Amino acid sequence: MINPTSFSIKFWGTRGSIPCPGPDTIKYGGNTTCFEILCGEKRVIVDAGTGIRLLGKQIMIEEKNLLDADLFFTHTHMDHIQGLPFFAPLYNPNSDVRLHAGHLVGDKYDLHGIIGTMLMKDPVFPVPSALIEKACSFNDYDCGHVFSLDGGIVIKTGQLNHPNGACGYRIEFAGKSIAICTDTEHFDDRIDENVVQLAQDADIMIYDSAYTNDEYQNFKGWGHSTWQEALKVAEAANVKQTFLFHHDPSHNDDRMDEISKEVSSIMDGVRPAIEGETVTV
Numbered sequence: 001m002i003n004p005t006s007f008s009i010k011f012w013g014t015r016g017s018i019p020c021p022g023p024d025t026i027k028y029g030g031n032t033t034c035f036e037i038l039c040g041e042k043r044v045i046v047d048a049g050t051g052i053r054l055l056g057k058q059i060m061i062e063e064k065n066l067l068d069a070d071l072f073f074t075h076t077h078m079d080h081i082q083g084l085p086f087f088a089p090l091y092n093p094n095s096d097v098r099l100h101a102g103h104l105v106g107d108k109y110d111l112h113g114i115i116g117t118m119l120m121k122d123p124v125f126p127v128p129s130a131l132i133e134k135a136c137s138f139n140d141y142d143c144g145h146v147f148s149l150d151g152g153i154v155i156k157t158g159q160l161n162h163p164n165g166a167c168g169y170r171i172e173f174a175g176k177s178i179a180i181c182t183d184t185e186h187f188d189d190r191i192d193e194n195v196v197q198l199a200q201d202a203d204i205m206i207y208d209s210a211y212t213n214d215e216y217q218n219f220k221g222w223g224h225s226t227w228q229e230a231l232k233v234a235e236a237a238n239v240k241q242t243f244l245f246h247h248d249p250s251h252n253d254d255r256m257d258e259i260s261k262e263v264s265s266i267m268d269g270v271r272p273a274i275e276g277e278t279v280t281v
């Protein structure tokens with residue numbers, strides 16, 4: 001029996017940019033972005049990086065591959081969509097998966113077009129998107145929209161600072177909240193009010209911390225932020241627990257351990273997200 005007010009988030013993929021499996025990324029993980037948020041009996045998924053394949057495997061084994069869920073994309077860069085064709089429940093025509101993206105309104109492609117004519121289209125990929133479309137619906141919304149889902153789940157959305165656009169999410173359930181703020185680049189001269197608004201008083205914030213301050217100097221304009229900025233936002237927004245996220249592929253476990261140590265010596269309740277970990281809100 002599931003507790004109707006239980007609220008948790010699982011990190012199925014923590015890595016940014018490109019998967020990097022191997023012996024030196026075992027601890028923090030090599031799969032790209034995917035979050036599973038369980039709100040009582042309801043399931044919300046954010047992003048379909050390579051981590052989503054493992055979630056699909058679990059649903060195949062434990063739930064007969066039948067899925068009823070909303071899947072929100074932060075955006076459609078490759079590291080956030082490339083697991084979708086390998087997400088098994090989408091091939092069950094009885095699944096009902098509602099796909100949402102908030103950064104494409106007015107763009108030359110909508111979400112359906114990106115999946116159907118770019119991701120799952122020969123000669124890029126041999127399986128046509130028609131095979132998943134019985135299980136899927138596609139919704140392009142204006143970032144800033146607030147969703148009220150069944151079961152008392154409220155999802156607020158807000159624009160992030162990222163090339164080609166991205167949307168952050170604030171998921172509210174049972175009086176608690178999780179803010180997902182990736183992929184985003186901070187501003188030099190001010191704190192990003194959109195991010196603060198999403199994260200205000202959140203129980204959990206996930207924040208794009210691809211770089212250290214030193215590294216960031218070489219990657220300005222690439223659309224990612226730093227762990228130093230994560231601390232600033234956590235403080236400004238009064239966040240209870242912060243997870244550094246979108247780990248750079250060049251940061252192996254030893255490097256991540258160093259970052260973790262440094263961060264926790266400065267502020268309590270901040271550490272890197274670990275692939276496979278579930279955090280109860």
Ligand SMILES: [Zn+2]
Nearest residue numbers: 016017079183
């Ligand atoms: Zn990314």
Ligand SMILES: [Zn+2]
Nearest residue numbers: 075077162183
């Ligand atoms: Zn991106």
